[in-house]
Amino acid sequence: MPMKIDSSIISHLQQQILLGNTKAFEDLYRLFFARLFNFAMLYVHKKEIAEEIVNDIMVKIWNKREELNRIQNLETYLFVAIRNHCLNHLAQYSNYHVMLEPETSRAEIVNLNNPEREMEWKEIYARLNKAIDELPDQCRTVFKLIKEEGFRYKQVAEILGISPRTVETQLFRAIRKLDRVIEMYVENAQQKRRSGDTLSIIFLLLLPFSI
Structure with a gap:
């Protein structure tokens, strides 16, 4: 970041x-x-x-x-x-437009903070990066300005010409979308392994992964 x-x-x-x-x-x-x-x-x-x-x-x-x-x-x-x-x-x-995606449910992920699970971290990062790239245009832009550039809601609203409330809504949608990505990962992982601590996706999104 x-x-x-x-x-x-x-x-x-x-x-x-x-x-x-x-x-x-x-x-x-x-x-x-x-x-x-x-x-x-x-x-x-x-x-x-x-x-x-x-x-x-x-x-x-x-x-x-x-x-x-x-x-x-x-x-x-x-x-x-x-x-x-x-x-x-x-x-x-070009024909530029913004499309919104429906909100999805909250998720938790397995805590992978140890050397043995490095490959799993890499897989999660890859899935998150792909999911971010596939977010609707405005949703992705809001997410990157806040999480990557460190702008505040009010600054993002001014940059994009939208209301702070819309910024908050778009960020919420982005996080909920990424929650679903991790939820699907956990569902698949749990079929192979039934143990491990859980870590909120909200915390994961604060980590310095490449976007």
Whole structure:
């Protein structure tokens, strides 16, 4: 899970770019490129397009640097800009829509926190990653912004242009969907092994697995 960037660092770079400091702009670019690229990929699914969108936004930041003093939260601003650019692209070149899936039941999993069960951990991670990739678009985006990027509900709502209540609902749906994945895994595993402690999927989702 990426480390949350200190707001003071962002603010300092923002002020330096406002003054025309090219080194500060390069630092900002390096600081945010991977995160913005990954976020764009949630929408466009093509590396070349995602990279182009990020570069377009960053170039606009530099070209309109005199307006940076009007931006209160540059991090949120960048994610909103990427989202809007992606949606504009999709509106022009594809049929973009969001579908919701029905909620599923709560689950628990076998505690695999020991060396002998390393392969089982890997299987769980693989299943979770696959399930996350298969979440409905908005649901997956909300989950990743909160669990991977560390944004708060209010920030995610601003980035995606939805209400905090919708953010909460979408995150709940994502976790319930992943609960079902683990529930199915446990059902299969219990046919082979009837012992072991249980671990809530809510706890598992807090672990630093790759998404």
